[in-house]
Amino acid sequence: MATGRTHRPATRSRGIPEATVARLPLYLRALTALSERSVPTVSSEELATAAGVNSAKLRKDFSYLGSYGTRGVGYDVEYLVYQISRELGLTQDWPVVIVGIGNLGAALANYGGFASRGFRVAALIDADPAQTGKLVAGLPVRHTDELEEIVERNQVSIGVIATPAGAAQEVCDRLVAAGVTSILNFAPTVLSVPDGVDVRKVDLSIELQILAFHEQRKAGEDLGEAVARGTLPKAAEEAADRPGPDGDVPAVMPA
Numbered sequence: 001m002a003t004g005r006t007h008r009p010a011t012r013s014r015g016i017p018e019a020t021v022a023r024l025p026l027y028l029r030a031l032t033a034l035s036e037r038s039v040p041t042v043s044s045e046e047l048a049t050a051a052g053v054n055s056a057k058l059r060k061d062f063s064y065l066g067s068y069g070t071r072g073v074g075y076d077v078e079y080l081v082y083q084i085s086r087e088l089g090l091t092q093d094w095p096v097v098i099v100g101i102g103n104l105g106a107a108l109a110n111y112g113g114f115a116s117r118g119f120r121v122a123a124l125i126d127a128d129p130a131q132t133g134k135l136v137a138g139l140p141v142r143h144t145d146e147l148e149e150i151v152e153r154n155q156v157s158i159g160v161i162a163t164p165a166g167a168a169q170e171v172c173d174r175l176v177a178a179g180v181t182s183i184l185n186f187a188p189t190v191l192s193v194p195d196g197v198d199v200r201k202v203d204l205s206i207e208l209q210i211l212a213f214h215e216q217r218k219a220g221e222d223l224g225e226a227v228a229r230g231t232l233p234k235a236a237e238e239a240a241d242r243p244g245p246d247g248d249v250p251a252v253m254p255a
């Protein structure tokens, strides 16, 4: 679901391309599901289908990890889970702070999937004094005055920003100055960060806009096919012939 980009070169220092790194979590999710069902081995085709990736791409990705599978047997599921987890840095615990504990921040704090993937929510921080001390997901909300101390004491390197857009840059600057080097930004704004700090942006409305674009295309194709088959309902046919607001384009455009 995460969109956006990191401020890093396309290839990481260990020679794994950024596009491969972006697919590793997809493999890991599929492999974890297999592991939970005690499936011992998996072919590249099966795993590629489960991860929604092309199998040739998967084999290429795994070659960067030095994992080639065994002909006729496939890949060892447990070993690959370990290998990918290690590559993603998930074999260690990552303390995370969430800043902005409104609707979204509270929902993120309550999401159990972070802890099970090695991300421990170390603290919840909000600027509203009325929020301070409230328990959210079992953690007391702390005031932003304590941000630097919390980050330093917990050695937090990952910060999640769920504040309004107008506050996000200032929060980001404070997190970075305190030692955070990776930011997951939910606020609808572009953040400036110094070199060496990774920012990933999550924006569900952008994802919805992309789906809306495809829906519109599909609707256009359906209409075009109906016109070609001569099965266009009468009302739609009239609409397709009617001039649009400019007077020269039909209100409903066939593909």
Ligand SMILES: NC(=O)c1ccc[n+]([C@@H]2O[C@H](COP(=O)([O-])OP(=O)(O)OC[C@H]3O[C@@H](n4cnc5c(N)ncnc54)[C@H](O)[C@@H]3O)[C@@H](O)[C@H]2O)c1
Binding pocket: 099, 100, 101, 102, 103, 104, 105, 125, 126, 127, 128, 131, 144, 162, 163, 164, 165, 167, 170, 171, 185, 186, 187, 188, 202, 203, 204, 205
């Ligand atoms: N990326 C996405 O897909 C997505 C989805 C929903 C919301 N959002 C964005 O997430 C943000 C939060 O949305 P919400 O619905 O939870 O809003 P909200 O108003 O419920 O919560 C915002 C919280 O941030 C706190 N805050 C304000 N300024 C702060 C600061 N300087 N430091 C720390 N905390 C501060 C407020 O006190 C409040 O508790 C918004 O920017 C919204 O646009 C993004």
